[in-house]
Amino acid sequence: MIGLFYALVGLGLNLIFGVMKVVNLAHGDFLMLGAFGAYVSYQLWHINPIVSVLIEFVVFALLGMLIYFGFVPRLVQSKDPEMLSLILFFGVSQVIEALATMAFGVNPVSFNVNMFGPSLELFHQAYPSYLFVPFVVSLVLLALMFFFIYKTKPGTAIRAIMGSRDEAAANGISIHRYSSLAFGIGIGLAAVAGVFAPFVVGGVDPTTGTDLTTISFAIIVIGSLGNPIGTIFGGLVYGISMMLMQTYLPSWASIAPYVLLILILLIRPSGILGRGVRHA
Amino acid sequence: MGAFLKVDQISKRFGGFYAVNGLSFELKQGEILGLVGPNGSGKTTCINVLSGIYAADGGTVEFDGKMIHTMPSYKISNIGINRTYQIPKCFHSLTVKENIDVALAHAKHKPQVDPVEFLELQGIMGRNAGTLNTAQQKTLDLARALATGPKLLLVDELAAGLNPEETESMTTKLLHLSEQGVSIIVVEHLLSFVHALTKRVIVMNAGKQIFEGDLESASKDPLVNQVYLGGDAV
Numbered sequence: 439m440i441g442l443f444y445a446l447v448g449l450g451l452n453l454i455f456g457v458m459k460v461v462n463l464a465h466g467d468f469l470m471l472g473a474f475g476a477y478v479s480y481q482l483w484h485i486n487p488i489v490s491v492l493i494e495f496v497v498f499a500l501l502g503m504l505i506y507f508g509f510v511p512r513l514v515q516s517k518d519p520e521m522l523s524l525i526l527f528f529g530v531s532q533v534i535e536a537l538a539t540m541a542f543g544v545n546p547v548s549f550n551v552n553m554f555g556p557s558l559e560l561f562h563q564a565y566p567s568y569l570f571v572p573f574v575v576s577l578v579l580l581a582l583m584f585f586f587i588y589k590t591k592p593g594t595a596i597r598a599i600m601g602s603r604d605e606a607a608a609n610g611i612s613i614h615r616y617s618s619l620a621f622g623i624g625i626g627l628a629a630v631a632g633v634f635a636p637f638v639v640g641g642v643d644p645t646t647g648t649d650l651t652t653i654s655f656a657i658i659v660i661g662s663l664g665n666p667i668g669t670i671f672g673g674l675v676y677g678i679s680m681m682l683m684q685t686y687l688p689s690w691a692s693i694a695p696y697v698l699l700i701l702i703l704l705i706r707p708s709g710i711l712g713r714g715v716r717h718a
Numbered sequence: 719m720g721a722f723l724k725v726d727q728i729s730k731r732f733g734g735f736y737a738v739n740g741l742s743f744e745l746k747q748g749e750i751l752g753l754v755g756p757n758g759s760g761k762t763t764c765i766n767v768l769s770g771i772y773a774a775d776g777g778t779v780e781f782d783g784k785m786i787h788t789m790p791s792y793k794i795s796n797i798g799i800n801r802t803y804q805i806p807k808c809f810h811s812l813t814v815k816e817n818i819d820v821a822l823a824h825a826k827h828k829p830q831v832d833p834v835e836f837l838e839l840q841g842i843m844g845r846n847a848g849t850l851n852t853a854q855q856k857t858l859d860l861a862r863a864l865a866t867g868p869k870l871l872l873v874d875e876l877a878a879g880l881n882p883e884e885t886e887s888m889t890t891k892l893l894h895l896s897e898q899g900v901s902i903i904v905v906e907h908l909l910s911f912v913h914a915l916t917k918r919v920i921v922m923n924a925g926k927q928i929f930e931g932d933l934e935s936a937s938k939d940p941l942v943n944q945v946y947l948g949g950d951a952v
Binding site (some may be wrong): 468591595597598600602604605606607608609610611612613648665 | 769770771790792793795796800801807808809810811812819820821823824825831862863866872887
């Protein structure tokens with residue numbers, strides 16, 4: 439169940455990397471901001487986190503588009519945009535973390551896990567609502583994202599840019615218009631995943647962003663860098679391996695996904711769903 | 719008939735090196751122009767400037783009455799100039815059909831021909847572009863360009879890697895497009911392919927035009943002989 443939530447955690451990062459070849463090291467920090475956004479909205483205005491999903495997606499998507507036009511066009515013109523983006527977004531991550539610490543303090547925040555009601559029983563199995571709600575929201579958002587990416591004209595344009603920027607431009611596709619859209623959606627998805635982070639990963643504080651970035655990287659590398667379907671697979675593998683380890687070897691649980699990540703990088707560096715292509 | 723494309727003194731510099739240096743030429747609607755020259759003479763850079771991949775450092779380009787030398791490549795595609803690449807840049811993870819559909823979805827002009835039927839791609843529509851061989855990828859690249867309904871088509875080393883039958887078939891197809899009113903600039907090393915397509919070629923060397931005329935006259939030109947064969951002019 440939490441595998442789909444982790445897929446949502448990684449999807450925004452993979453979308454941004456796939457389209458722009460930009461490594462957003464601040465991805466986890468946007469998740470953290472999403473968590474704080476939902477927490478503050480609930481504390482101040484009693485806005486249900488499910489409603490926060492819609493608000494935060496729009497707000498963070500717009501913020502993402504602003505960040506795109508501020509940084510990314512210059513980055514992608516450089517000789518090594520991936521390395522430069524690593525350094526730049528590491529700096530952005532540090533700034534966000536510092537600002538969040540100043541704004542929210544260092545103590546972790548969490549929600550009342552019973553706020554979505556009692557556990558649900560399906561097929562003679564009880565599912566805690568604080569995990570079931572993130573599962574349903576993740577399922578709906580992933581389905582919407584896949585409809586968007588694979589069935590709409592902007593989605594086709596984004597996939598085309600993922601394939602080849604030059605070829606996409608030769609098809610009349612405005613690279614910056616659709617890249618900014620993808621960047622905004624990527625940041626919006628991060629914030630939305632962040633809304634449920636306090637329920638799934640526990641208390642969130644300003645330093646949690648770094649951990650969430652690492653988890654996101656594990657997920658997208660397990661699936662395949664730049665492959666949205668691979669992200670779902672990576673999320674499921676990550677979620678299942680975490681649950682298994684927490685059940686049978688709880689003291690090793692936190693390192694298991696990273697061991698899995700190292701093994702996959704050694705055995706199949708393109709990710710489990712990555713595949714080779716024939717170049718002319 | 720007046721000039722459809724007017725290239726006036728365009729230059730492209732990389733650091734201190736001029737890849738294209740003051741190149742000028744004109745092209746009529748439906749005309750085919752061969753752009754030939756040794757490696758590094760600036761042919762592909764010229765195509766890259768015309769298609770908006772590179773911004774020109776100097777000079778102007780006027781196409782169908784519009785100045786286009788400052789336009790980004792997607793706008794140039796939208797006004798009716800499209801190109802193929804020396805090394806095809808198909809969307810490898812998409813099928814042949816999806817590759818063509820992307821172009822059709824964003825095209826601003828109706829294609830002059832059905833690219834699938836015209837280039838006989840029916841048998842490979844479901845295959846991923848990344849699994850195609852070189853000739854198939856080049857054909858797909860051309861199909862993608864034709865799907866945007868170009869009024870000016872820039873083809874870069876299209877015949878390289880094609881067998882004689884494929885080259886002959888491609889010649890027939892390009893001539894048909896020209897009859898449909900599509901202007902074509904052909905960058906090519908395979909001179910027999912250029913010869914079959916057009917009587918008008920520009921020979922480039924070190925970013926400059928050194929000859930304009932037909933291929934037969936070019937082969938007798940002392941300067942052309944010098945840059946192709948080396949040594950003293952004959």
